[in-house]
Amino acid sequence: MAEMKNAPINVNGRTYRWMDRPLVVVCVDGCEPDYITQAMQAGVAPYLRELCEKGTSLLGDAVVPSFTNPNNLSIVTGTPPAVHGICGNYFYDRDADKEVMMNDPQYLRAGTIIAKFSQAGAKVAVVTAKDKLRTLLGHQVKDGICFSAEKANDTSKAKNGIDDALGFVGLPLPSVYSAHLSEFVFAAGVKLLETRKPDLIYLSTTDYVQHKDAPGTPGANEFYKMMDGYLKKLDQLGATVALTADHGMNAKTDAKGDPNVIYLQDTLDQWLGKDVARVILPITDPYVVHHGALGSFATAYLPAGAKIGEIVARIAALPGIEVVYDRASGCRRFELPEDRMGDIIIVSERLTVLGTSRERHDLSGLNVPLRSHGGISEQTVPLLFNRRANGIDRSRRLRNFDVFDIALNHLQ
Ligand code: ZN
Ligand code: ZN
Numbered sequence: 001m002a003e004m005k006n007a008p009i010n011v012n013g014r015t016y017r018w019m020d021r022p023l024v025v026v027c028v029d030g031c032e033p034d035y036i037t038q039a040m041q042a043g044v045a046p047y048l049r050e051l052c053e054k055g056t057s058l059l060g061d062a063v064v065p066s067f068t069n070p071n072n073l074s075i076v077t078g079t080p081p082a083v084h085g086i087c088g089n090y091f092y093d094r095d096a097d098k099e100v101m102m103n104d105p106q107y108l109r110a111g112t113i114i115a116k117f118s119q120a121g122a123k124v125a126v127v128t129a130k131d132k133l134r135t136l137l138g139h140q141v142k143d144g145i146c147f148s149a150e151k152a153n154d155t156s157k158a159k160n161g162i163d164d165a166l167g168f169v170g171l172p173l174p175s176v177y178s179a180h181l182s183e184f185v186f187a188a189g190v191k192l193l194e195t196r197k198p199d200l201i202y203l204s205t206t207d208y209v210q211h212k213d214a215p216g217t218p219g220a221n222e223f224y225k226m227m228d229g230y231l232k233k234l235d236q237l238g239a240t241v242a243l244t245a246d247h248g249m250n251a252k253t254d255a256k257g258d259p260n261v262i263y264l265q266d267t268l269d270q271w272l273g274k275d276v277a278r279v280i281l282p283i284t285d286p287y288v289v290h291h292g293a294l295g296s297f298a299t300a301y302l303p304a305g306a307k308i309g310e311i312v313a314r315i316a317a318l319p320g321i322e323v324v325y326d327r328a329s330g331c332r333r334f335e336l337p338e339d340r341m342g343d344i345i346i347v348s349e350r351l352t353v354l355g356t357s358r359e360r361h362d363l364s365g366l367n368v369p370l371r372s373h374g375g376i377s378e379q380t381v382p383l384l385f386n387r388r389a390n391g392i393d394r395s396r397r398l399r400n401f402d403v404f405d406i407a408l409n410h411l412q
Helices: 032-040 046-054 066-079 113-119 131-137 167-169 180-195 208-212 218-238 264-272 308-316 327-335 400-408
Strands: 009-011 014-016 024-026 056-061 090-093 098-101 124-128 145-148 200-204 240-244 259-263 277-282 297-301 321-326 344-348 354-357 378-383
Touching: 009 113, 014 400, 024 066, 024 180, 024 400, 032 046, 032 218, 032 378, 046 378, 056 400, 066 113, 066 131, 066 400, 090 277, 113 124, 113 200, 124 131, 124 180, 131 145, 131 200, 145 321, 167 180, 167 259, 180 200, 180 208, 180 218, 208 218, 218 240, 240 400, 259 264, 264 308, 264 354, 308 321, 308 344, 308 378, 321 327, 327 344, 344 354, 378 400
Parallel strands: 024 200, 024 240, 124 145, 124 200, 259 354
Antiparallel strands: 009 014, 056 378, 090 098, 240 378, 277 297, 297 344, 321 344
């Protein structure tokens, strides 16, 4: 490491050295490692190939539920959801008796590495694809830049640390359902590094492409080719590039291409009576067209006096289920906050997703076979760095939320 500009920073019990050159951490939404392998194989990702040869290529485990918000918050806090509190995109607030989106910083229980560095004097910038993550990721950031591609036409110095982000990036405003939304994020990262020279940039894309296109297909390779070009530019501008993902992605269909769905609310209604149990799908968010709110993780609230052990065993016996836990065991295994989970936690297998009631899922927007995530089967993600790492204990279980630790503490 070159000389340190500042003393190491302590965040949530972990220590991070000051960056010796600009650090760009990229969370590629839904980036199953095979997307990168196949893009390199097809010859469309020459920079990533070079990075894997000259830098560091590792695999790590994402957080289960393997959804966007819990994992992005784990990455920026360096902690599991049991610590930071964000265990889904959506949850049932038992105290308020309401189902609510979890994208408000009031639900965040830990500070972020980005905010801590900004408070210590680092220049930081955060760019997300969808606006739903912006306020969480920008929480307590001091004098930094934070905006989303989705709302790049509506930024101000006061709110986002930058006026007219759209004009600044110089691309048209992308549709929220397009590959351009992620491209805008990468383009913004390059523009920021060229002009504002932040010490730390966090970029978070969207998995629109990954929900539609399997690894190695033309649509996927086109996306990774685009990404490859921007990563190369970030590298050429002198940045440390660190890449990970919030979760992987798998087909959730039978051989014909029809989704394999277990409608848990319907099942529990049959067993216990209509609406006696409440099934919550933490994948739920306002942008469900590309996955119909179907993922491989669910939690259910059961009535007082319910025989939890019996229900756990009965659900576990359904074809397509991977594991079912009571709250305490599930929260222990997946490091989740007990006060924000239901009485039971259900994870389906790789090819199966969980729904509430058949009539509550609009699958008409699915014009290609369903691909989704949420389960243990989407837990493995890449950890890539454009510099060699040293001093990583090989017996340690690496997590996507170790990306800042490796990038700041372990690169040569
Ligand atoms: Zn995601
Ligand atoms: Zn997704």
